[in-house]
Amino acid sequence: MKRILSALGLTLLLAMTFTITALAGGWAVITLDELPGEVAANQPLEIGFMVRQHGVTPLEGQSPVITAKLAGSNKSVSVLAVEEGDVGHYAATLTLPLAGEWQWNIEAFGAPQPMPALTVVDVALAVNKSEPITSNSNFLSLLAAGIGLIGVVGGLLALQRKVRWAAALVVAGLLVSGAGFVSAADQPKAELEAKEPVVASIPSQVELGHDLFIAKGCMVCHSHTETNRIREFGVDMGPDLTNITASPEYLRLWLKDPSAAKSTAQMLALGLSDAEIEALIAFINDN
Ligand code: HEC
Incomplete structure (x- = not known):
């Protein structure tokens, strides 16, 4: 019983603390x-x-x-x-x-x-990218290229001695050797693609703006359907920005310094860079 009472007391105390923090x-x-x-x-x-x-x-x-x-x-x-x-x-x-x-x-x-x-x-996979990759199939391709070259040289020698099949041997040698080199050159690329790690793809301006809308804290004061699902707490002090579109010129001015755009502005300048402002504009106007 005592335990239940103290648990109750603790719950009450915690509830009060939360309320006080919220009130403050x-x-x-x-x-x-x-x-x-x-x-x-x-x-x-x-x-x-x-x-x-x-x-x-x-x-x-x-x-x-x-x-x-x-x-x-x-x-x-x-x-x-x-x-x-x-x-x-x-x-x-x-x-x-x-x-x-x-x-x-x-x-x-x-x-x-x-x-x-x-x-x-x-990191390990990222580093691998710059290292040369050799493999068995690569070796076989180079071997074929080598045999082809021998064929070319043999053919040329035979040509000097006026052997009938000499020209054919040169052509066949060139073909085999060429194919071997091409496939050897292709090998590292194919292997690279297979080993490619999960790399973050380059984000679009709208995606960057979306991430900035979260990271800069805009979503705390502004509701937006694209960011509301990850928002745990919001005050909706500013307007919902889901369906807003405004001229880039106006938004540039506003986001750089709201009080310069409107003397009564409550929103603060958040020290955004020009690049960040452009991405945010792309996100705000994307609807
Ligand atoms: C502390 C709360 C707060 C934060 C954080 C905040 N805003 Fe605002 N915002 C407001 C309020 C309040 C308004 C309404 C105008 C005013 O009184 O400032 C507003 C207005 C706006 C407007 C409309 C301007 C107009 O003239 O209609 C845009 C666009 C905007 N905010 C974008 C942003 C972006 C982007 C961020 C993040 C970089 C952001 N806000 C961060 C409070 C905030």
Whole structure:
């Protein structure tokens, strides 16, 4: 009975803490410095980000945790981020041990904010790409090329001695040798294609914009059908952006600095680069 009571007490206490955090406005927008490009297994990845309470005030003194999980397994990795640089800016080094698709999030203040999935590639396979590949079939092709060459030389010698079949031998030798070289040259390419690791394909502007919409924290304040399914927490402070289209000129101005576009703007400039802005415009206008 005592145990049940203390469990009840604990539940109540936890519930109260959550309520208090919510009442105190326990939410923040996390904005990743940049999208991680291609990530290789076991290679340290530097991650930097800003934490802004209510998407506005840089929040210091937090101990954000980055958690990554490998899809289709129970493998997960967690690291603690530390304050670095500007107020509200944090950094961490994340090392993902295996190739595959990793889902990850950052928990700083309030609910964890999901980040766009990372495709991690295998370094061993990536390195193999530049190494010459030899194989038995390659050897056979070269052997055929060699025999063909001997045929050519033999034919030429015979030609000198005016043997009748000499010209035919030269032609046959050239053909065999040529075919051998061509197939030998093809070999490494064929092998490469077979061994090609799962490489992240080059994303389109719209796909980049989609990932930035998540990584920069836009989806916390803006509903969008393309990102709502991975969003765990949203405040819908700004308008739903699913069906919005606007001129690139206007969006460029807005995303660079909302207050310059509209004096009453509540949305903050998030320090986006020009390239990031172009990708976001492609994503916003893609409907
Ligand atoms: C802290 C919340 C917040 C975040 C984060 C945020 N926005 Fe906004 N956004 C708003 C609000 C609020 C508005 C409505 C206009 C205003 O008062 O600022 C808005 C308006 C907009 C508009 C419409 C502008 C117009 O004139 O109608 C676009 C487009 C937009 N945001 C894109 C983005 C993108 C892209 C990101 C991420 C890089 C982003 N927002 C991040 C709050 C936010």
